Amino acid sequence: MEFDFIVVGAGSAGCPLANRLSENGRYKVALIEAGGKDSNPWIHVPVGYFKTMGNPKTDWCYKTEPDAGLNGRSIPWPRGKVLGGSSSINGLLYVRGQAEDFEGWRQMGNTGWGWDDVLPYFKKAENWEEGEGNDRGIGGPLNVSPTRLKRDIVDAWIKSAVDAGYKENKDYNNGDQEGVGYFQLTSKNGQRCSSAVAYLKPIRSRSNLKIFTNSQAEKLIVDGKRVDGVTIRQGGPNGKLLNLKASKEVVLSSGAIGSPQLLMVSGIGPKDQLKDNGIDVIKELKGVGQNLQDHLQARPVYKVNVSTINIEIGNFIKQGMIGLQYILARTGPMTMAASLGTGFLKTREDLATPDIQFHIQPWSADSPAEGPHKFSAFTSSVLQMRPESAGHLELISSDMREYPKIHPNYLATKLDCDTMVEGLRISHRITQHGPLKDIITGQHNPNEDLNFDDYDAVLDWARSNSTTIYHPTGTCKMGNDPMAVVDERLKVRGVEGIRIADCSIMPIITSGNTNAPAIMIGEKCAAMMLEDAA
């Protein structure tokens, strides 16, 4: 089977790539996806993430190694394993990050990645329902909408934050991120707009695009120092192997775990790790699987004297009515993204831009799997947007079916600890202002025993309770230092015929949720590949 381009991974970045590379009809394109079709109906219902996360049919269900930064805990790391990848199981929150993030990438020597360079691709991708703006696009495949669901408790949080001295911001994606407000969503008519829905669904009949589902890339086919194809395993862990050839290029869009793992099992990565696993070294690249960055989220829960989603969905009759409301009008709690309210704030006045982000949820749970609490409460989550701490992946086998070990290395620097503690103090301070001070009846976790002035106690609570907000990045970083894996055209250093386009190429994690930047990376990579192929 021979193609011009092979894209490995049909996730946030892979779907735009497959669409754009096959758009002019000149090239034969293969899109390889380890997961299945996105036919599970819960994928398309916004709150369906409760059903798709932790489900091995849609989630790789990774787990980290015990982490010292989390007081020795090991935590689940869901990643989408289905058409659309993580954009099919994510929380739908649409956040581009700050212009300064991309200026920082550019400043590191990555020509073509400054804000003015990437903005056209954010705009090309989107259809913002509120209309075109300086920074906002219309007519693109990815529908972005304001939230359909509003709740009093979230309004109260926004008012309390304003009362505490923070400004309101109605569009954090329009140049200035700072402030508090409601999230924007990758959704259309109350349904999820994954990258598969946006970029694959409309072009299903394109004859020059072949989509292989339930097909895991096992190894790159390398001739000397040139990648000229991919071996895939079709139909599950014991399925048959098939070689696909690429006359022009292979591009890895398998995500921040899948892409570095495939490189390493194919002989491209840190020499010692490859040798330890009996893999012949084709090209030593020390940075593969390193520079693993994520957003760690602390999630304080406050009990309140008004009704939150916990109570709204409290029995089967109420749930039935909510289901009916969704079926008939595509409104109500089933349209709820993972969070409703957000805030991008500074922990220190001397910062140029916000360094923490809030996720305000009109519900609360000890874990998504256990379901919401039986009492009325909301969650005021906070995270540091640009952590210094970085972890790594450890290859334990030459077989792609064996997951690498994940060492996240959270809260490993003083700045990260300080920011987490100050973020939690700000979260708590907001609850003592405006309407919240009369609405909150008590603390669930942390409980009232935690003294927010006690740095060590707050940090220890964060280490024992925080969890990922699912943004692993940086494991095949772009740049020109010895740890860089791809150059600014996303070509793997020292190997021909292969690029990487997904969250793994981020040299520094973006300030916010990572789906929109991943889609932008896919769009931009496709444009560069078409330019080079012309």
Ligand SMILES: Cc1cc2nc3c(=O)[nH]c(=O)nc-3n(C[C@H](O)[C@H](O)[C@H](O)COP(=O)(O)OP(=O)(O)OC[C@H]3O[C@@H](n4cnc5c(N)ncnc54)[C@H](O)[C@@H]3O)c2cc1C
């Ligand atoms: C539960 C959850 C909630 C999240 N919530 C949000 C949110 O609300 N907003 C937001 O902006 N971001 C969110 N994120 C993060 C965001 O969705 C991801 O950062 C983004 O989707 C990553 O895009 P990607 O292209 O790098 O990888 P992915 O979208 O993960 O795509 C990788 C694809 O490659 C496939 N693959 C991997 N290995 C192989 C292989 N060997 N062969 C073939 N296929 C392979 C995978 O199955 C997958 O389909 C969330 C993520 C998760 C998991």
